[in-house]
Amino acid sequence: MSTVRRVGVLTGGGDAPGLNAVLRAVVRACTVGHGVTVVGISDGFTGLVEMRARELDLDDVSGLLVRGGTILGTTNRGNPFRYAFRRPDGVEEIVDASDTAKKNVEKLGLDCLIVIGGDGSLSIGERFWRELGVPVVGVPKTIDNDLFATDYTFGFATAVQSATTALDCLHTTAESHHRVMLLEVMGRQAGWIALHAGLAGGGDVVLIPEIPFRFEPLIAKFRARERRGRPFSLVVVAEGAAPAGGAQVFAGEDAVTGWKRLGGCSYAIAREIEARGGYEVRATVLGHIQRGGSPVPSDRILATRFGIEAARLAVGGCFGSMVAISGDEIVAVPLADAIGRLKRVDPQSQLVRAARAIGVVFGDEDVEQAASSEG
Amino acid sequence: MSTVRRVGVLTGGGDAPGLNAVLRAVVRACTVGHGVTVVGISDGFTGLVEMRARELDLDDVSGLLVRGGTILGTTNRGNPFRYAFRRPDGVEEIVDASDTAKKNVEKLGLDCLIVIGGDGSLSIGERFWRELGVPVVGVPKTIDNDLFATDYTFGFATAVQSATTALDCLHTTAESHHRVMLLEVMGRQAGWIALHAGLAGGGDVVLIPEIPFRFEPLIAKFRARERRGRPFSLVVVAEGAAPAGGAQVFAGEDAVTGWKRLGGCSYAIAREIEARGGYEVRATVLGHIQRGGSPVPSDRILATRFGIEAARLAVGGCFGSMVAISGDEIVAVPLADAIGRLKRVDPQSQLVRAARAIGVVFGDEDVEQAASSEG
Amino acid sequence: MSTVRRVGVLTGGGDAPGLNAVLRAVVRACTVGHGVTVVGISDGFTGLVEMRARELDLDDVSGLLVRGGTILGTTNRGNPFRYAFRRPDGVEEIVDASDTAKKNVEKLGLDCLIVIGGDGSLSIGERFWRELGVPVVGVPKTIDNDLFATDYTFGFATAVQSATTALDCLHTTAESHHRVMLLEVMGRQAGWIALHAGLAGGGDVVLIPEIPFRFEPLIAKFRARERRGRPFSLVVVAEGAAPAGGAQVFAGEDAVTGWKRLGGCSYAIAREIEARGGYEVRATVLGHIQRGGSPVPSDRILATRFGIEAARLAVGGCFGSMVAISGDEIVAVPLADAIGRLKRVDPQSQLVRAARAIGVVFGDEDVEQAASSEG
């Protein structure tokens, strides 16, 4: 018989489509299914330290399934173990506020804290459980889909949809103007969005962090397409993609372009292709558009299932665990196993080989290979 | 060393988003990867009997990734084993045209025939291979997602997207007018679209063929929502859903309503809810809209991967097999194992239980259960 | 100097995308611009009779721009002049509740009542002003776009978008299956949605109430398309379209098909085309899907401008007037001039002639004309 009566929930890290759907499912499952009260904590761990929280009932989460964002607010900051505390004199100092956070969990009367977040937030949650004994259940969140312990994360499919729609738009312009069009998508350490959107949007070249690229095969691909009467190409660039030899081949560029702010080096890549190939090139950085919007159906379903399972684990006292999807089943995995490990694209994987089989070039090919990839 | 030089491809059965993407992938993989020529056969097996075919090159499949439908045409008719042959005098007679079809495969110089279709077309393909020795590779297709041997089929996700978008539209109207809104979606024998769209679109009631329903729990759910200040509800009805006791409870209705043409009995259900509950009810039959439109990204990718693998199997001489997806891997399964078996929704499955956990009513609940499903 | 301090607002008649955007604009313009309080009345005139109302502030209307429906609720019933009053003994009787409604306006302290609705609601509003002296400002609403005194109404463009998207979906299926596909859209008395969606979605035949049709030119058009290698066609049918001679040519059908519930006679038309032309025909009734969803940008803007102008008129004391759009300017027109008159499609208009110029058939052509409309 469960003694859990009150469950807290917070969202941490970057915004992702489906966060609100998780919150809705947590509240519905707790309230309707388990008779448990849910307390929403504002702005991630910051709100826990600063004791900003309110109860959430069915009315609060009505209509959330279709809405992007999180009604709780979220932030990339606010690690209680290294908390940026602003003193009355305005000076900021880094303090350990984890004890305050723990005490606030008690003050709020929470029997469990559901942490919805990426690797950073989940790692904090794991320490709360392991070091401080705060009962924690984790829900993984990253639009990059690079968390190790789950096959997929909600938000990813919506980000792929946004990127694919953008590619569909750029395709007609590329074709009409005989241009090379670059689209930079998210993925600092893993190229999942670029790979999926590249396949779905008909990208001719896909550049991902896992496969350092050279410019020669790219130019060879463009030339081969020209010869086949297609004097235009689409290049999908993950934020973290870099040429073989490292991003330092662009050294000195940073000062000139300022593109670091945006994450990736697609402007530098665009210029290099113009210089080497004589093409008219245009680069677009999709940016935060990928984080927003109404989640696609599969993300709504995944987020809902994660929320339901997190409620079940919380109520059932399975603390220190994280929900995940494996195949088509929602499962629980130890938080400790889930954090600190990246799931990256395997260059030998079936999906990458499939892309190559229909002619997608990743930039690690021989020039001849790249040329023959186009018919 | 493969001796396959020429591969035929045809599309059979109902239209599905992603068919063109399969064709594109088959042609790209065969042409670019294997140096093999592809011959497209028009209008399914009918075109094979009537010898309507043409070679497909890269230009023919350019731009197909985003386009619904099939450039080859498709039909639900034309089984060569029971071919409706129209004699010069206009009389139609049923003949066995399988030998003609086999000879046409030879005349076209095909070393393998890729059959993209549902259970009907794949069964014909299997007989071609087993009985006639025609080398066949199958690609499964059904927007209903009810084929046994594969986790998913392309077109399903797009159909779910269309149904979810429709639910999003109906939701605001239901809410504004305090109505019960029904949406009938495809699924004559399996309720996958209804279940997924119901979860993604916030359906309050989901009626599927696998779970015979009674009206009492439905009314109880509506009443419970009313009490909670939500005097409106969304009901998702699969085409094949029927009340406990069978569709004959509507006996006599057929002559009056003609809804059989549309497949399901949602108009009859709507009337019954009006009569029993005193609600204003509106029913919409989404119909063929679910079959069309540009495929969503995941369907484009799945269709592409199926096409690539079908090309590989064809060129590699793995005849009598069908491509499928298992987890995240594309695999080959024997055609004989794939046909004649339905994959239906398991009422005890995790997904159904998840839906119940957030309050979705399937109509097999006790009245009290249904009432308490709403907060 | 305005003495208006408190403005009421209600939404009446059928749901339309943009209603919420009007409410948001009214509240923002009144509150921010004029320092005036807004009171929202629930469920149209019913809520006025039953005194269900609440103040609306900026927070209440936050996020409404993108949401379909109306947060106030709406109904097609509730005419105060003929109010269906349910007595304690359960018997319903029709009473004149207009005096009650007027008194409630006073009780609520309203200096003006903004009525957002179609011809029915606006006519009631006009009587309130003319007969009872209640200060009223009208905002026209109909997705059918058939209100006389304004060039356009919000919701229409969104409905056209929904219908066009449906046509885009049906197009690929029609083409793949060599079928005639019918889409029935709203428009009982005016064919604006059918005409616009037909043009935007590439309809081959458009049937509207303003142009009685015969089946012969339709069949001639289908035949001509077949001869040109296009054995499929798209037919857009307005709900109110009827064959020359009147809907009674379908007499007796009603009992058999029950399609009257759905509004139009597209099923009957479909069967007739099957019978006369030997085509495989499928009909889809888009129905309430057209009323919902997030409004398209132009509807959001039009709704916003209407709301702003209604606030200005209310605060400025310009009672008895209705906002409208003429060209690109928002204007005020007398309510009395706006009601009771339909804006219908002129068969001789430039838009209809344009449609004919690219081959669209309306069903009033000679058979030869219709045949030559296709190349």
Place this chain on the structure above:
Amino acid sequence: MSTVRRVGVLTGGGDAPGLNAVLRAVVRACTVGHGVTVVGISDGFTGLVEMRARELDLDDVSGLLVRGGTILGTTNRGNPFRYAFRRPDGVEEIVDASDTAKKNVEKLGLDCLIVIGGDGSLSIGERFWRELGVPVVGVPKTIDNDLFATDYTFGFATAVQSATTALDCLHTTAESHHRVMLLEVMGRQAGWIALHAGLAGGGDVVLIPEIPFRFEPLIAKFRARERRGRPFSLVVVAEGAAPAGGAQVFAGEDAVTGWKRLGGCSYAIAREIEARGGYEVRATVLGHIQRGGSPVPSDRILATRFGIEAARLAVGGCFGSMVAISGDEIVAVPLADAIGRLKRVDPQSQLVRAARAIGVVFGDEDVEQAASSEG
């Protein structure tokens, strides 16, 4: 009786959604309605100088209604009066190739040339007619909507849709993260897209070239929103927007950021807001995504009507004219009157005043005004 038997058509300048729909309408109207042959010229005036052209029939334009881009190709270069001719030795020289172009019109047997393009292409067309006597009919095209002689141009509504969708996405992220989000949209000389998308997407601040802005009112607006419990804001920036005092207030930035390539100064604006207001700011440049994609229904209709009227003018011998829309009517205007004049946003217009009425800040307000714009 018309003696026009053969009409040429070319597309010039930047890509715009609807170009293909114009081509389809020109071909359908000419072929079906007038029995006139259409010749498509590739890549704008370049194709005319280089004599790259082909006849277009109904099959060539089938399916074009829904497709962005132009099947003819387009370019911003290739002015025949100042033609960049590449000599055999590789040196490029500027020559007058207008005589060659004129002769090619004759060689192709064209009785009229339909020029679809922006101010640049139309100006060339006008000189062709006035100076060289080549019969020309113009069709205006600009997604910026800044052509003087027509109320609207196709492509504009689709660009507004893309920008609004992006704002809808950014809105949830801004809200979840308490950020100021900037979206840069097209509009170098006129702020139409920014103004419309700003209204439709709920922008709090709209910066357009026609209204030089100061940072103080912007910060005041953000502060006022914070005080109202909305610590996030959306800023829509037209490419050509600049602070009062001119873009030179950012002088020196160019070298550092390289953002000039993208057109606007939104990165610089973002940094300035961060510096002055202490906000976390993110800027997204929508870029070429606005030029692509399937045209929205109203653009498909406008493009179709333009194409039909251009065909009518061409066949009717009304040379030297351009099609335009005035109110709801398609009209013809003299090319000479249409070119060289911009249609810019009037800061005193009803639309700008409407935006201000619901609290949109343009940056020219007093600080107090801006603050009180938010409730």
